[in-house]
Amino acid sequence: MTHNIILDVDTGIDDAMAIMFAARHPQVAIKAISCVAGNTSVDRVGENTLRVLDLIHAPDIPVAIGARRPLIEEARSASEVHGESGLGSVSLPPSRRKLDDRGAIELLRSTLMSSDQPISIVALAPQTNIALLLRTYPEVVDHIERIVFMGGAVGIGNATAAAEFNVWHDPEAAHIVLNAGVPLTMYGLDVFFQVRASDKQIEDLQQSGDPVAHALGELLGFEAVDEATGQPWSNPIIGDAGAVCALVAPELFTFETHPTQVELAPGIGRGQTLVDRRAVQVDHDREPWPDVQITVGCRPEDVLELFLGTVLHRP
Numbered sequence: 496m497t498h499n500i501i502l503d504v505d506t507g508i509d510d511a512m513a514i515m516f517a518a519r520h521p522q523v524a525i526k527a528i529s530c531v532a533g534n535t536s537v538d539r540v541g542e543n544t545l546r547v548l549d550l551i552h553a554p555d556i557p558v559a560i561g562a563r564r565p566l567i568e569e570a571r572s573a574s575e576v577h578g579e580s581g582l583g584s585v586s587l588p589p590s591r592r593k594l595d596d597r598g599a600i601e602l603l604r605s606t607l608m609s610s611d612q613p614i615s616i617v618a619l620a621p622q623t624n625i626a627l628l629l630r631t632y633p634e635v636v637d638h639i640e641r642i643v644f645m646g647g648a649v650g651i652g653n654a655t656a657a658a659e660f661n662v663w664h665d666p667e668a669a670h671i672v673l674n675a676g677v678p679l680t681m682y683g684l685d686v687f688f689q690v691r692a693s694d695k696q697i698e699d700l701q702q703s704g705d706p707v708a709h710a711l712g713e714l715l716g717f718e719a720v721d722e723a724t725g726q727p728w729s730n731p732i733i734g735d736a737g738a739v740c741a742l743v744a745p746e747l748f749t750f751e752t753h754p755t756q757v758e759l760a761p762g763i764g765r766g767q768t769l770v771d772r773r774a775v776q777v778d779h780d781r782e783p784w785p786d787v788q789i790t791v792g793c794r795p796e797d798v799l800e801l802f803l804g805t806v807l808h809r810p
Contacts, residue, residue, distance in 0.1 A: 505537075518548065570664075615643060642679050696715075737793070753770050
């Protein structure tokens with residue numbers, strides 16, 4: 496089975512790994528990539544994306560720049576996690592590939608409307624581009640097979656105590672996507688941190704003479720500096736790439752379906768994904784919430800093996 500997908504990215508460290516995995520998986524066909532502000536500025540996201548495609552010798556894939564900021568609030572980067580460039584300590588040469596002049600929203604619309612095969616959107620960033628697409632061209636809904644988004648959490652957040660970064664960055668966009676009537680899979684923080692490479696695996700990758708393996712080792716081994724304490728810290732997870740793994744190998748994951756909504760009100764809960772796991776869901780004066788397939792567990796070692804084997808072309 497071939498999965499035809501559109502990637503929507505804010506290419507930082509784990510988006511780069513997701514692109515590498517998707518481009519090298521034999522059952523994935525990337526039809527387009529749209530870029531949005533998130534981990535870093537949208538211009539840098541576009542350049543990072545092109546450079547990663549060069550690194551893995553990917554075929555020509557249209558890549559376009561989209562929203563430079565959330566629908567309402569200002570853009571807020573995550574350079575404290577992904578480094579100033581967005582790619583940690585990895586240095587890749589400038590790309591000769593060109594960005595698509597149509598821009599992200601037009602590229603998304605054209606790709607979906609012209610396809611004779613179902614296409615899933617894998618959204619690994621704040622969902623501003625997807626929300627703008629759905630509001631500008633609502634007819635595309637019938638041409639989207641599923642939206643798999645990295646975002647949200649059943650439990651705790653990371654941008655705040657309650658909210659995950661991608662949803663917190665643009666809650667209004669996430670709310671639009673969540674309520675668009677498209678089949679949805681949420682790959683949130685409940686599994687995001689589970690798939691981790693060991694120190695030995697990272698060291699072996701970093702010492703490899705293969706440029707892809709070496710870059711992967713640098714991405715996984717990047718040490719950020721805690722702004723509050725000045726202490727280095729590492730986070731050797733595949734992150735966003737796990738959402739693509741869940742699409743192509745759902746047997747490695749556990750899913751539950753629950754009514755889900757996004758908190759938009761100002762305050763400490765803004766951007767939280769509210770997941771209703773009650774056996775009896777009765778509320779007065781409440782519209783029904785959309786049912787969302789939520790990734791709640793995985794087999795971490797098997798997912799890591801799938802990821803590394805695909806990116807490194809291991810049999």
